[in-house]
Amino acid sequence: MPKIDSKVDSISKELYTSSLLLDSMQEITGLELSPKKVEYLKFLLKKGDLVxxxxxxxxxxxxxxxxxxxxxxLSDSGYVNHVPYRGVRLTEKGRAFAEFxxxxxxxxxxxxxxxxxxSEEAxxxxxxxxxFVSKSAIDKVCGAMGHPTVSVCGRIKHGSCNSL
Amino acid sequence: MPKIDSKVDSISKELYTSSLLLDSMQEITGLELSPKKVEYLKFLLKKGDLVxxxxxxxxxxxxxxxxxxxxxxLSDSGYVNHVPYRGVRLTEKGRAFAEFxxxxxxxxxxxxxxxxxxSEEAxxxxxxxxxFVSKSAIDKVCGAMGHPTVSVCGRIKHGSCNSL
DNA sequence: CAAAAGTGTGGTATGATTCCAAATAGTTTG
DNA sequence: CAAACTATTTGGAATCATACCACACTTTTG
Incomplete structure (x- = not known):
């Protein structure tokens, strides 16, 4: 029954994928990291790859x-992978947070x-x-502004915004 | 020369007054107090008098x-007066900050x-x-909103707002 | 491969905030 | 008015985020 086997396979694959997704796309409240750690993640995203x-x-x-x-x-909390003396890289989770x-x-x-x-003042x-601003507030503000794609200090990507 | 004397008096008085004013109306940046201390001052203002x-x-x-x-x-920094076992009262300076x-x-x-x-979310x-929001930003926002006098969680008094 | 440059570890410090236990002051009551 | 009770302060110590220095360990370079 290759049919069944492949169905099982595809189900496990789906479960696997969705748990990965759950892992990296876990609820972001926006309040999980301290100010400095937020800076770290934003910088890592900007630099990309190994830093x-x-x-x-x-x-x-x-x-x-x-x-x-x-x-x-940040590594202990799963936001980055750090290979001593070599560099730091965002995890999937870290990237999702950094993008937010x-x-x-x-x-x-x-x-x-x-x-x-x-722009500079803002x-x-x-x-x-x-x-200290929650994701739920950001989603609302973003929606009320019509999901703009350009801001005064960079482009805005959508996809994480849970709002109409 | 009573004329001169009274002039001297009025000058000292003016200097005295203006140094008092400088004391209580000193530049407020908005960033001088930690979150908790801000809460303390706001509460003291709400309660009024001896708390x-x-x-x-x-x-x-x-x-x-x-x-x-x-x-x-807060007492060491001049925002309140505290008489042990009796209560706490805002100083002039403390009141100015609390109002801001x-x-x-x-x-x-x-x-x-x-x-x-x-309202509750906001x-x-x-x-x-x-x-963490500066007075200069607040002044601009306040001006841009047309100096509203009513907000979702209380009245807004003006007089400290340095903006058109 | 040895010196130089880069990176990590251990120890320690500060500031903001907190609580607990003990001391002290104020108030109430017999 | 003094004991008992309650309110308030003091002293000590902990936590968390952040930071630096001195030293140790790697990696790179000449």
């Missing part, structure tokens, strides 16, 4: 030992720019508080 | 010893409510990040 911990430390202006430690935290974080930043910056703040302002 | 540290601890759901310690910090904090909360809540968040959301 040295020293790139991070020079970008974020912290001691290399600090970035190593923080990366280890970038979107959140861009949506909030765009929102503030509508109230008379310059961006700087948002950088200070973005990590 | 017991235990009122604070029950309102903010912390141990009484915690509120005492925090109040002592309440306004900031209300303006941000009103802003978010314009993007489809309910208020809760804002509570999480308000202490």
């Amino acid at each position: 040295k911990t020293t790139d991070i430390s020079s970008e974020l202006k912290v001691d290399p030992s600090t970035s190593t430690k923080t990366i280890n935290d 974080f970038v979107n959140r930043h861009n949506i909030l910056s765009l929102m503030l720019s509508h109230y008379g703040l310059s 961006c700087a302002e948002v950088s200070r508080f973005e990590s | 017991k540290t235990t009122d604070i601890s029950s309102e903010l759901k912390v141990d009484p010893s915690t509120s005492t310690k925090t109040i002592n910090d 904090f309440v306004n900031r909360h209300n303006i941000l809540s009103l802003m978010l409510s314009h993007y489809g968040l309910s 208020c809760a959301e804002v509570s999480r990040f308000e202490s």
Whole structure:
């Protein structure tokens, strides 16, 4: 019964895939990471691929030992994979979160720019508080703005936005 | 020369007054206090007059010893006066800051409510990040909204808003 | 392959926040 | 008015996020 076998296969495959998805696309509340860790993930997404911990430390202006430690935290929580002395890479989960974080930043910056703040002001302002804004709020703001694709400090990708 | 004397008097008085004003109306950036301390000041303003540290601890759901310690910090920085075992009162400076904090909360809540968040959602959301939003941003947002006097969670007083 | 450069580990520090236990002050009541 | 009760403060210690330094270990380079 190759028919059945292949059906079983495809079911296990589906289950496997969907648990992977559940893993990487787990509910994002937006509040799971501290401000600094959000910065780390956003930077990792921007750099893409394998990033040295020293790139991070020079970008974020912290001691290399600090970035190593923080990366280890992020690794323990499954956001990145870290191969000592070689580099850091976002996991699927890390990438999903990082994309949300970038979107959140861009949506909030765009929102503030509508109230008379310059791009730089909006961006700087948002950088200070973005990590305390929930995904559900962002989804609503994004929807109310008509799901814009361009913000004052970068493009906005959609796909994670749960809103009409 | 009574003329001169009175002129001297009036000058010292002016200097005195203006230094008092400088003291209580010193530049508010909006970023000088931690989230919890902002909550303390907002509560003190709401309660008005002499407030017991235990009122604070029950309102903010912390141990009484915690509120005492925090109040002592605020007292050291000149935001409140604390007479042990009797109560806490905002200083002029503390009142000025507290009024700004309440306004900031209300303006941000009103802003978010314009993007489809309910009053409760907006208020809760804002509570999480308000202490990281600068006065200069608030002034701009306030101006862009036409200096509204009513928000979703309270009245908005103007007078501290440096914006057209 | 040895020196230089890059990266990680261990230890320690700060600031914000917290609680618990014990001490002290204020209030109530017999 | 003093004991008993309640309210408040103090001292000590913990947690979490963040950070740096000094030292150790890798990797790269000449």
